[in-house]
Amino acid sequence: MGMELPTEEAGFHEMNDGYISDSEVVFHVRSVLKLVSQGDDEQYNQLVEVMNCTQRLEPDQEAMLVASLKALSGAVSSIDVIFHETLLSSIFGMSMWNCGRDAMDALVELIINLAVSSGDFVDACLDMLVCNFLPPPTVLPSLSQTRGLARKKEVLDRVHSALRSIADLVPLAPLRLMPIVLQRMPRVHAKEALIVIYVESMLRLESSSIGELVGSTMLMAVVDRLIDLDVEIGWEDILQEDTSKGIFDMELEDIEENADEDDAKIGNELPKGALSRQSLGGNLVAEKLDSLMGLACEHLKSCAESGRLVKVFETLIQSFEMTVLNAYKSKFAQFVMFYACSLDPENCAMKFATFLADVFMCRTNPPLTRMSAVSYLASYLSRGKFLPSSFVASILKRLVQWCFEYTQFWDSQETAFNPTAHRVFYSGCQAVMYVLCFRMRLLIEVPHLKYQLFHMPLEAILRHPLDPLKVCLPSIVEEFLRQAKEAPLFTMSETFLFNDQLESEFSKAFGGMERLDMFFPFDPCLLKKSDRYIRPNFVFWSMVRATYDDDEDDDPDVDIYEDDLADENAVSFRENGLAQSVEDQDLDLINFESSLSKMSISPKASLKHGFPGQFDTPTRMPAKIRPSTSPDW
Amino acid sequence: MEGLRVADADLVVYIHPSKANKIKQAVLRQLSSALLFQFNENFDGVVLAYDEQFQSNKAKITPGIVPNLGVKLKAKLLLFSPKPDMLLEGKVVKLGKESIHVIVLGFSSAAITFEDIREEFKYKTKHGESVFASMSHKRHVIKVGSMIRFLVKRSLKKQREKDLEVEMQEQDTRVGAAFTSSILRHKSKRKRTAEES
Numbered sequence: 038m039g040m041e042l043p044t045e046e047a048g049f050h051e052m053n054d055g056y057i058s059d060s061e062v063v064f065h066v067r068s069v070l071k072l073v074s075q076g077d078d079e080q081y082n083q084l085v086e087v088m089n090c091t092q093r094l095e096p097d098q099e100a101m102l103v104a105s106l107k108a109l110s111g112a113v114s115s116i117d118v119i120f121h122e123t124l125l126s127s128i129f130g131m132s133m134w135n136c137g138r139d140a141m142d143a144l145v146e147l148i149i150n151l152a153v154s155s156g157d158f159v160d161a162c163l164d165m166l167v168c169n170f171l172p173p174p175t176v177l178p179s180l181s182q183t184r185g186l187a188r189k190k191e192v193l194d195r196v197h198s199a200l201r202s203i204a205d206l207v208p209l210a211p212l213r214l215m216p217i218v219l220q221r222m223p224r225v226h227a228k229e230a231l232i233v234i235y236v237e238s239m240l241r242l243e244s245s246s247i248g249e250l251v252g253s254t255m256l257m258a259v260v261d262r263l264i265d266l267d268v269e270i271g272w273e274d275i276l277q278e279d280t281s282k283g284i285f286d287m288e289l290e291d292i293e294e295n296a297d298e299d300d301a302k303i304g305n306e307l308p309k310g311a312l313s314r315q316s317l318g319g320n321l322v323a324e325k326l327d328s329l330m331g332l333a334c335e336h337l338k339s340c341a342e343s344g345r346l347v348k349v350f351e352t353l354i355q356s357f358e359m360t361v362l363n364a365y366k367s368k369f370a371q372f373v374m375f376y377a378c379s380l381d382p383e384n385c386a387m388k389f390a391t392f393l394a395d396v397f398m399c400r401t402n403p404p405l406t407r408m409s410a411v412s413y414l415a416s417y418l419s420r421g422k423f424l425p426s427s428f429v430a431s432i433l434k435r436l437v438q439w440c441f442e443y444t445q446f447w448d449s450q451e452t453a454f455n456p457t458a459h460r461v462f463y464s465g466c467q468a469v470m471y472v473l474c475f476r477m478r479l480l481i482e483v484p485h486l487k488y489q490l491f492h493m494p495l496e497a498i499l500r501h502p503l504d505p506l507k508v509c510l511p512s513i514v515e516e517f518l519r520q521a522k523e524a525p526l527f528t529m530s531e532t533f534l535f536n537d538q539l540e541s542e543f544s545k546a547f548g549g550m551e552r553l554d555m556f557f558p559f560d561p562c563l564l565k566k567s568d569r570y571i572r573p574n575f576v577f578w579s580m581v582r583a584t585y586d587d588d589e590d591d592d593p594d595v596d597i598y599e600d601d602l603a604d605e606n607a608v609s610f611r612e613n614g615l616a617q618s619v620e621d622q623d624l625d626l627i628n629f630e631s632s633l634s635k636m637s638i639s640p641k642a643s644l645k646h647g648f649p650g651q652f653d654t655p656t657r658m659p660a661k662i663r664p665s666t667s668p669d670w
Numbered sequence: 671m672e673g674l675r676v677a678d679a680d681l682v683v684y685i686h687p688s689k690a691n692k693i694k695q696a697v698l699r700q701l702s703s704a705l706l707f708q709f710n711e712n713f714d715g716v717v718l719a720y721d722e723q724f725q726s727n728k729a730k731i732t733p734g735i736v737p738n739l740g741v742k743l744k745a746k747l748l749l750f751s752p753k754p755d756m757l758l759e760g761k762v763v764k765l766g767k768e769s770i771h772v773i774v775l776g777f778s779s780a781a782i783t784f785e786d787i788r789e790e791f792k793y794k795t796k797h798g799e800s801v802f803a804s805m806s807h808k809r810h811v812i813k814v815g816s817m818i819r820f821l822v823k824r825s826l827k828k829q830r831e832k833d834l835e836v837e838m839q840e841q842d843t844r845v846g847a848a849f850t851s852s853i854l855r856h857k858s859k860r861k862r863t864a865e866e867s
Binding site for chain 2: 060063111112113114150153154155156205206207208209212401
């Protein structure tokens with residue numbers, strides 16, 4: 038084994054008789070390194086010079102680099118953290134993206150040897166490898182091409198295998214790797230391609246052997262970043278009384294040109310200035326979020342295939358509890374949970390619902406957390422196509438029981454009507470009604486579930502002096518009463534007195550500043566890429582058969598959810614007058630934008646200030662709880 | 671093996687009030703995350719295991735912005751604190767011409783550089799496998815997977831990361847004997863495993 042050294046390297050001149058063995062080169066480099074402590078650093082500086090490469094090298098330079106790297110690999114024990122600081126900083130400053138294959142291999146070997154030779158170098162080596170998760174700016178544009186992708190694979194394969202080798206040889210290295218990965222993670226405003234490639238590497242770490250130690254941290258960090266991006270996307274402030282700012286604040290400037298009739302209507306409600314640069318920025322963030330959510334979903338899918346989902350789900354729930362649940366009305370990040378649940382309906386799906394119910398019922402939790410939890414629960418039970426009716430009924434029973442017990446402890450001396458004081462109760466009632474809006478028909482079709490439902494103390498709760506019907510969101514109450522009347526859920530002959538006030542002061546009060554009364558987290562996901570994962574397991578309002586629906590033509594034995602998805606799409610698309618291919622799951626960007634603008638939970642205008650059209654059609658859920666009028670609906 | 675000792679410790683673990691309903695769980699979590707596998711200056715070693723005993727069911731609330739609960743407990747700690755000239759045992763995980771890399775107790779890594787490997791051992795490649803073979807004893811071979819016993823030359827304690835690594839040297843006849851015995855032991859272990867399986 039041997040190699041030929043290029044003649045340019047002055048440091049090797051004395052040995053340059055044509056052919057030198059590897060060990061001779063190692064020996065020479067070692068002596069060069071030792072000379073530095075004696076003040077002779079001429080050859081050392083030449084060695085450092087070879088390492089200083091910031092761009093693609095010529096073949097001969099590359100050969101020189103490979104030779105030097107290999108020699109240094111053999112001489113790592115002679116490298117001193119103080120004397121050879123410049124050499125080390127040159128090595129750690131190298132980017133593998135600029136090296137050829139041989140140089141990459143040699144560099145990786147050197148880094149591994151350095152890391153295991155002394156604890157002094159472990160951090161720096163890990164840091165160097167983590168930096169190589171990201172390509173230099175010059176390489177970034179080529180990543181979308183085949184050549185760029187091949188390059189990316191070459192580099193990242195080597196980086197990850199190096200990390201695994203270091204973890205095998207230095208067992209505690211993963212614990213040091215964790216803070217480095219978190220610290221180097223690109224910020225929210227970094228380029229989409231950078232965030233995506235970095236998160237890919239993080240998820241790859243999670244699924245590798247190192248993931249045993251760092252996996253949960255990686256996942257949590259990814260979810261945190263999803264939330265960071267999520268909050269960057271501006272919600273339409275629902276408390277805003279300004280009717281001119283009615284829609285979701287995320288549109289491209291050309292939306293009006295491409296918009297269909299509905300969009301045009303909305304566009305007219307908006308002053309032109311509303312479509313500003315700020316909203317364009319929001320859209321870029323939404324795209325980043327969408328890409329990351331797509332990655333996360335893909336990762337969860339691979340976890341499910343390899344049988345790791347249950348373990349990963351534990352981490353997801355923890356992370357959900359810590360960040361998503363308490364984030365102010367998270368818009369999209371929660372769909373990762375939804376997708377994870379849909380992958381494993383028997384374990385994860387039920388665990389999530391039980392977890393949310395537990396959070397809601399735990400008295401030590403802050404009221405806002407409990408309200409938020411029950412909002413998630415209601416939305417989840419309504420929208421999860423994979424949840425069996427019997428399970429929904431059992432959770433409903435728990436909720437109703439809790440509400441009933443609450444009314445029993447109510448102090449009858451209390452005279453003033455104070456929705457804020459009982460906001461947790463009202464949010465519970467609203468959740469029950471919301472779920473029943475979606476599920477009542479399905480529940481009463483199964484005899485034992487019907488029996489269960491009819492024996493819930495719903496009437497006692499709704500007729501209680503706390504009067505949830507007056508306080509909960511009127512649109513939900515109205516729809517619920519309509520379906521309940523048809524069921525018929527209530528035995529007493531007298532009808533409920535529900536004065537059809539659109540948005541009562543009471544209903545506003547119980548939601549408080551956060552307006553959690555209007556928070557429906559699993560309304561249709563309007564992100565293009567992630568919607569592909571969510572859609573097949575999602576119940577759209579258009580798919581729900583209400584108790585009052587005339588279905589004589591339908592076969593009553595056929596569950597509505599058994600309908601072919603494509604057919605559902607076709608119907609909903611047709612209803613919205615969109616001539617778009619049903620098979621085409623990738624909705625085009627324009628539709629995506631307009632969908633965003635019609636995000637359900639942010640109604641176009643406060644109902645109190647007049648809302649033409651919507652309530653003229655009582656056969657559909659009012660807009661407040663009908664998340665979108667998009668094609669998906 | 672040297673370097674292991676048991677210490678009695680009086681500890682006060684501060685628990686955030688939000689964990690007040692699950693004190694024991696919170697204490698154990700805190701102990702695990704703050705102590706285990708990290709170098710601790712107070713104990714002068716790495717805590718490998720603990721056995722805690724609560725002194726009472728009362729805890730003192732600390733004054734300050736966050737009213738943490740100070741839970742007192744006594745704990746027996748198993749510590750790993752290698753010092754120079756101690757004899758340790760470890761498993762060889764990587765072996766090259768320049769060095770032997772060893773993992774001690776499954777978590778601490780150590781490197782023996784070529785200068786510290788006795789001259790008696792020569793680096794060879796046998797059947798594609800790298801080994802250090804003794805010149806004086808034909809069957810005395812160090813390869814990946816061998817358990818070896820070695821002398822600590824320098825231990826490196828990084829305060830910031832509270833981590834520990836050791837670097838070793840073996841130089842006298844005493845260690846040579848140790849090598850032999852450890853390899854024999856290693857072989858007997860393998861034999862036993864084979865019998866069990």
